[in-house]
Every structure is written in structure tokens, then in C-alpha cells.
Amino acid sequence: MTDIKTNILQFVEKNKISMIPRWKFILYSLLGMTLTVLAFVVLTFFGSMIIFILSKYGFIYLPLFGLGGIMHGIRAVPFVLFILTVVLIVIVEILVHKYAFSFRKPVITTLLTLTLSAIVFSSLLTLTPIHSQLRNYARMHSVDFISREYDRPLPIKEIGSMTVLRGTIVSTTTDEVTIKLFDETTQIVYASTSIKDNNLPDIEEDVVVLGHMVDDKFEAIKIRDADNFPFGEYMEKRHGRMMSR
Amino acid sequence: MDTQSDEQIVLLIRKGDKELFGVLIDKYEAKLTRYIKRFLQNEEDITDIVQNVFIKVFVNLQSFDVDRTFNSWIYRIAHNETVTYLKKRGNEKVSFLDFDTVFPHPFAKETADKGTLDKELEDLMTSSLSLIPLKYKEVLVLYYYEELSYQEIADVLHIPIATVGVRLRRGREQLEKHIKKEDHI
Numbered sequence: 001m002t003d004i005k006t007n008i009l010q011f012v013e014k015n016k017i018s019m020i021p022r023w024k025f026i027l028y029s030l031l032g033m034t035l036t037v038l039a040f041v042v043l044t045f046f047g048s049m050i051i052f053i054l055s056k057y058g059f060i061y062l063p064l065f066g067l068g069g070i071m072h073g074i075r076a077v078p079f080v081l082f083i084l085t086v087v088l089i090v091i092v093e094i095l096v097h098k099y100a101f102s103f104r105k106p107v108i109t110t111l112l113t114l115t116l117s118a119i120v121f122s123s124l125l126t127l128t129p130i131h132s133q134l135r136n137y138a139r140m141h142s143v144d145f146i147s148r149e150y151d152r153p154l155p156i157k158e159i160g161s162m163t164v165l166r167g168t169i170v171s172t173t174t175d176e177v178t179i180k181l182f183d184e185t186t187q188i189v190y191a192s193t194s195i196k197d198n199n200l201p202d203i204e205e206d207v208v209v210l211g212h213m214v215d216d217k218f219e220a221i222k223i224r225d226a227d228n229f230p231f232g233e234y235m236e237k238r239h240g241r242m243m244s245r
Numbered sequence: 246m247d248t249q250s251d252e253q254i255v256l257l258i259r260k261g262d263k264e265l266f267g268v269l270i271d272k273y274e275a276k277l278t279r280y281i282k283r284f285l286q287n288e289e290d291i292t293d294i295v296q297n298v299f300i301k302v303f304v305n306l307q308s309f310d311v312d313r314t315f316n317s318w319i320y321r322i323a324h325n326e327t328v329t330y331l332k333k334r335g336n337e338k339v340s341f342l343d344f345d346t347v348f349p350h351p352f353a354k355e356t357a358d359k360g361t362l363d364k365e366l367e368d369l370m371t372s373s374l375s376l377i378p379l380k381y382k383e384v385l386v387l388y389y390y391e392e393l394s395y396q397e398i399a400d401v402l403h404i405p406i407a408t409v410g411v412r413l414r415r416g417r418e419q420l421e422k423h424i425k426k427e428d429h430i
Contacts, residue, residue, distance in 0.1 A: 004296050005270045008303065012263050017300055019259070022307040 040117065047122030052131040053150065056182035058166030061208040064224040069210065072162055089114065151183045165189070165209045165218065166226060172200050177223075179207065189218045201225065251315035259306060269315075270299055276391065277323050283374065283386045284327050294330055298323045317400040320393065324383065324401050331379065366417070373423040381416030388413055 011017045054060050062073035131150070138146035165187060167179035176190050177200055189209055191200055201207050201223060211220040249257075251269065258265050277298055281291050301322050309318055370389065374382055387393045387401060388409075399406045 002270075002274060004274055004292065004299065005267055007296060008270060008299050009264070009267055011300070012266060012303065017303055019306050020304055020308070022259075025308040 040114075040121075043114070043118045044121040044125055047118050048125035049131060049149075051122055051126045055126070056166060058164040058208045058226075061166060061224065061226055062164060062210075064208060064226075065210045065222050072164070072210075085115075162210060162212055162221075163218070165211075167207065167209075169201055169203050169205050169207060172203060177201065177207075179209070187218055189220045189223075191220050191223070252311045255306060255309055255315060256311060266299075266303055269302070269319075273319055274299075277319070280320070280323060280386065280391055281327050283390065284331065284379070284382070290330065294323070294326050298326050301326070313400070314397060316393070317397045320387070320391070320397070320401045321403075328379075366420075369417075369420040369424060373420045376423050377416060377419040381412050381419055384409060384412040385416045385420075 008017075051060065059073065062069040065072075135147060135150040137143070138150070165179065165181060167181040167187065169177050170180050170186065171178045176188055178186050178188050180186050189211070206226040208224050208226050209218070209220045210222045210224075211218055213219075251272070254265050254268055258269075274295060277295050278291060281294050285291050285294070298319065302319055309315065366389065370385065374385065377385075383402065384398060387398045393401065395406050395409045398404075398409045402409075404412075
């Protein structure tokens with residue numbers, strides 16, 4: 001008998017080492033799965049909430065304004081959030097790496113799976129009326145901590161010297177339009193000559209406006225119909241249909 | 246007992262026949278010692294690591310999934326113990342993230358060669374194995390010396406199967422590079 005075998009069998013016999021009971025592993029697995037599902041649900045919900053709010057404030061529609069709009073959009077991406085997520089996953093990976101001893105997926109698989117699933121499911125969740133309904137419910141029943149989150153002014157509202165607005169046109173004159181924004185406030189938008197030459201949009205149209213604030217006036221550089229955005233019309237119709245049920 | 250698989254033995258140990266753990270030790274002690282010897286030289290350290298591996302195996306035996314191979318499981322634990330030791334010693338670079346793992350070459354599996362050591366490769370490995378990075382060394386050792394399959398190596402190292410192929414090919418290239426360098430000198 002080798003030394004190792006003798007030692008180990010003696011440890012076993014004298015109960016110096018013992019098997020961790022199966023129920024503990026099952027409990028850890030269940031706990032791990034529950035936390036993963038919970039984290040996924042929370043991540044997906046907040047991800048879709050961000051997409052919803054960005055959509056209602058018009059940021060999602062920036063590609064409608066061409067390359068310049070896309071560049072503004074990229075500058076407005078909250079990279080800090082992404083970096084924080086990556087840092088968090090790396091910390092979790094280090095902890096797991098330190099304490100796990102066997103079969104386990106590597107960090108990159110976790111990272112990619114989590115990020116991709118969260119993006120896909122958040123986008124799908126945004127197609128449902130859940131956020132519109134939740135916001136309306138919170139406003140009607142004075143659940144302030146929820147409605148506040150939906151109506152909170154965006155910290156990234158200003159993109160360089162430009163701003164994007166999204167809303168429904170409530171009135172028009174020869175050189176200005178008034179639009180009702182997502183947070184129920186109205187904003188007067190002054191249109192440049194080039195916009196006026198191409199005709200101002202009609203009342204009740206859902207529009208996205210790129211421009212900049214000069215004092216309390218919003219000077220529009222470009223106005224686009226939000227329905228022209230891929231899936232925009234589909235999303236709005238779907239929202240409207242589901243809300244009317 | 247010879248006719249029973251490792252997984253069946255594990256089931257019997259779990260049910261209370263703890264003496265049977267000796268059978269697993271008999272079967273794997275020499276294999277694990279040989280495997281760890283490819284990475285470490287100090288005999289005492291190797292014995293300590295092998296003993297730790299068996300202790301961890303016993304303590305965590307209830308977590309082993311009998312639908313998987315015990316062989317991969319025990320090599321995984323041995324691998325982790327060895328890597329942890331090397332990290333503590335601090336003179337071996339152990340990467341946290343690896344590019345091969347994320348983007349393995351799609352044809353890697355097909356381009357890797359057979360799993361037996363030919364004379365040329367055996368000479369290369371004997372002379373230069375210690376000179377190449379750990380990530381290539383471990384794949385070469387598991388494939389050529391321990392004769393593990395691609396799937397088993399992927400399970401042991403937690404890398405995609407395609408990455409196993411990539412590392413085998415690159416490991417061989419690295420060995421050849423070292424030989425060429427020595428020839429020039």
C-alpha cells in the first residue's frame with residue numbers, strides 16, 4: 001500500500017475527512033440557480049426599461065439622422081454601466097475561480113451569454129406594453145418611486161452641443177411646432193428654413209427632432225418621423241393594440 | 246472490482262463502502278503523479294498535490310455527476326491543484342482570459358494530428374516541454390501522455406473542443422520553434 005493510500009484511508013477511517021452531504025450540493029445548486037434567474041430577470045427588466053426610456057426620449061432613433069446621429073448615439077451610450085457590468089462579472093469569476101474545484105464554464109462564456117441574453121430578452125420585453133402599463137399604473141396610484149424613475153430627466157439628454165427630442169405634435173405654425181414629450185411637458189420647436197421648405201409634419205405625428213437648446217428655445221436642425229424607424233411603427237401599433245385591450 | 250467502472254465504484258462509495266476509495270487511489274495515483282510531474286519537479290510537492298487531489302475527490306464525491314466521466318473529473322481537480330500551486334509559486338504565467346477560448350479556429354479539430362506520440366514528437370516533448378507556456382503544455386500532456394480525448398481535455402481545462410485543437414497545433418509549433426532556435430545556437 002502506498003503512503004498516499006494509507007494516509008487517505010486512515011483519514012477516512014478516523015473521520016478526519018468526510019464527504020460533504022449531497023443535500024448541501026443540491027442546496028448550493030438551487031441557490032445558485034435562483035440567484036442566476038433572479039439576476040437575469042432584474043437585468044432584463046432594467047435593460048428593457050433603459051431601452052424603453054431611451055426610445056421615448058428619442059435616443060434610439062438617432063440613426064434616422066444619418067452618420068452624425070449614429071456618432072451622437074455612440075457618444076451617449078452609458079459606457080460606465082457596461083464597464084461596471086464587466087467588472088462585476090470578473091469579480092464573480094475570480095471568486096468562483098478561487099473556490100470552485102471542478103466543472104465550470106469559463107468567464108467569457110458567462111459574460112457573452114449573460115450580455116447577449118440580456119440584450120435579446122430586454123429588446124423583446126420592450127416590445128410588450130409592460131413599461132407603459134407600469135408607468136401609467138404608478139402615475140395613477142401615486143407610486144412615486146416607480147413613476148419618478150420613468151419620468152426622471154435623462155442624464156445624457158445633451159449629446160455634445162446637440163439634443164434629441166421625441167414627442168407628438170400638438171400644434172404647428174408657419175415656423176414652429178409644439179410637441180408633447182414623454183414626460184407630458186410640451187416643448188416649442190423652432191424649425192430652420194430647410195425644414196420649413198420640406199413642409200413641417202402634421203399634428204399628431206410622432207416625431208424625433210435633432211437640434212439644440214438656445215436659452216429656452218429649441219432650434220431644430222432635422223425632424224424625422226419616428227414611424228420610419230425599423231420596428232418603430234410595429235412597436236407603436238403593438239403598444240396601442242395591447243393597451244386598448 | 247476490475248469489471249466495475251469508476252462511476253459504479255463512486256456510487257458504491259457514496260452508499261457507504263468507503264474502503265473502495267482505495268481502488269480509485271490504486272487506479273489513479275500513478276497516473277496523477279505522472280501528470281503532475283510534467284509541470285513540477287519537486288517530489289514532495291508532487292506527493293502533497295496528489296494527496297490533496299484525493300482528499301478533495303473524497304470530500305466532494307457526492308457532487309460528482311455519474312453521467313460524466315470520473316477520469317475527466319479527477320484530472321480537472323488535479324489540474325486545478327497544480328495550477329493553484331504554480332500560481333502560488335509565481336513563476337509560471339497563468340492567463341485569466343485566453344483569445345483561443347473565445348475565437349477557436351473552426352478547423353482546428355480536423356487539422357490536429359493523431360493522439361499517439363511518434364518518435365519525432367516524443368523527442369521534441371522530452372527536450373522542450375518545459376520551455377513552452379503552460380496553456381500549450383497542459384494540452385500536449387493530456388493528449389499525448391495521458392491519452393485523453395478532445396472532449397475529456399475540454400472538460401478538464403474548461404475550454405471549447407475547438408480550442409483543444411488550436412492549442413495542440415500551436416503547442417507543437419512552439420516545440421518546433423524551440424528546437425530550431427537551439428539548432429541555430
